[in-house]
Amino acid sequence: MHRLPPHPLRTGGRTCVRAFVSTDEPKAVPALLGSKATAGVHEEAAMQTLVRGGRVIDPGTGFDGPADVLVDGDRIAAVGPGVAAPPGAAVVEAAGLVVGPGFVDLHSHVHSVAGQRLQAMDGVTTALDLEAGLMPVARAYAEAAAEGRPLHYGFSASWGGARAAVLTGRTPDARFASSLAVLGDPRWQRTSTPRELAAWLALIEDELAGGALGIGVLMGYAPTSDPAEYLAVARLAAKAGVPTFTHVRELTEVDPATPVDGSAEVARAAAETGAAMHHCHVNSTSGRHVDRVLGTLEESRRAGSRVTVEAYPYGAGSTAVGAAFIAPERLRAKGLGPRSVVMVETGERIADEARLRLLRARDPGAPCLLEFLDEDTPGDRALLRRALAFPDAVVASDAMPVHWPDGARDSAAWPLPPGGTTHPRTAGTFAKTLRLMVRETGTWSWPEAFRRCSYLPARVLDDVAPAARAKGRLAVGADADLVVLDPETVSDAATYAEPTRPSVGVRHLFVAGVPVVADGALRTDAFPGRPLRGEAR
Known part of the structure; x- marks a missing residue:
């Protein structure tokens, strides 16, 4: 199984964030931000933010070119060249970066x-x-x-x-x-x-x-x-x-x-x-x-x-070791064997069918990896x-x-x-x-x-959740869910040996207009996630 070489964390930056508001005094926040939300997030949720000078991509309209994006609260308020930053707005300099819907x-x-x-x-x-x-x-x-x-x-x-x-x-x-x-x-x-x-x-x-x-x-x-x-x-x-x-x-x-x-x-x-x-x-x-x-x-x-x-x-893949398709006879039918199974929590690679049967009987819900293709093989x-x-x-x-x-x-x-x-x-x-x-x-x-x-x-969700129609787009009126990434360095860093290493190259991430990643660093005070619900007829 392919083991990716570690990618060095790239800390150099061509971007900066200015005028982010924060406060030391906690204030009441809307329930939708969750119990962990802080005053800083609340203040920023009410702010305007200008993402300036990036390569803006809107897959909804096909637009692809240099532009500025103005975020007003949880919506996109303007997209185009030369958008002025309103007084007091946060400004994200995105020259050389790609800006698109999250x-x-x-x-x-x-x-x-x-x-x-x-x-x-x-x-x-x-x-x-x-x-x-x-x-x-x-x-x-x-x-x-x-x-x-x-x-x-x-x-x-x-x-x-x-x-x-x-x-x-x-x-x-x-x-x-x-x-x-x-x-x-x-x-x-x-x-x-x-x-x-x-x-x-x-x-x-x-x-x-x-x-x-x-x-x-x-x-x-x-x-x-x-x-x-x-x-x-x-x-x-x-x-x-x-x-x-x-x-x-x-x-x-x-x-x-x-x-x-x-x-x-x-x-x-x-x-x-x-x-x-x-x-x-x-x-x-x-x-x-x-x-x-x-x-x-x-x-x-x-x-x-x-x-x-x-x-x-x-x-x-990853699943529970008790899954039907992890049974020894099912693995054989796929051309695999017990050694294709690795227990997630212990790292144990299963030695033989007897051991696999034991683990399946002992804790069928235990998470495991199943190697089905070899990423080191060109085919x-x-x-x-x-x-x-x-x-x-x-x-x-x-x-x-x-x-x-x-x-x-x-x-x-x-x-x-x-x-x-x-x-x-x-x-x-x-x-x-x-x-x-x-x-x-x-x-x-x-x-x-x-x-x-x-x-x-x-678009898979448009019919069941009308609110989804404002996602996946970067146009006026769309949800202010944006990712700003470095096209030269964006890459995974997680490997099977070190699976919790964060990816690199995502410079900024806005969720409902709130910065969750700013200048490549995750903001631990940001909890702006909202529920997306269905409306079955």
């Missing part, structure tokens, strides 16, 4: 301040858990708001949580760790009875009414369940006017006995129901069969189906690039929680304490993609990069 991550499992700070340094302004979702969503939204978030946040209705509640009697607690723990439970993996199916579909419908951003479907974790259940979910999504976000079941090349090919199932459901179907991390679920899968999805789209695709630039690197280059594929991180040796799952400290473990995609997905696809290979232009990282992912 990245919208449709697939992030970091429900913590620590994880979101890593994503902020990677250019993300909106981090959503849509593949797995959390249940109940009302609790997930309330707890995020109470704690405060640096980035915008949101959740889908959890297919897994609803099925677990009905099939196993578990009470969902809006915790991702609890979701991982249930994945290896055979009671959850089985096909539902008609009565059970109706019961958990009703739970999902309630979650959509409560603001969920679509339906997250972990089909790959119940790979032998009846395909009729998936079609029932797609029909519900079509009726409610919401998208689905699917971790597909096994491909026929891997398991000829699978009830239906995982990627073909997405295409079939989209065609039969008219629902908007999003195929999660096509790189990891397709592996070396990605060309065939992409062909299947492209054929579906040409036929008029509403199918979207995401990918990330790593050759290893495997090319497969990853082809997944990212697929027309209209969006970048999504599948960011994972951060753990420390003492068992802590979050940290208020910054920089993060040493010893934290996670997948490097948590810290580096977007910067690594920019490094690979723009800087090193020229596969994408900068406008295309912002289209893949900002504009297109936001």
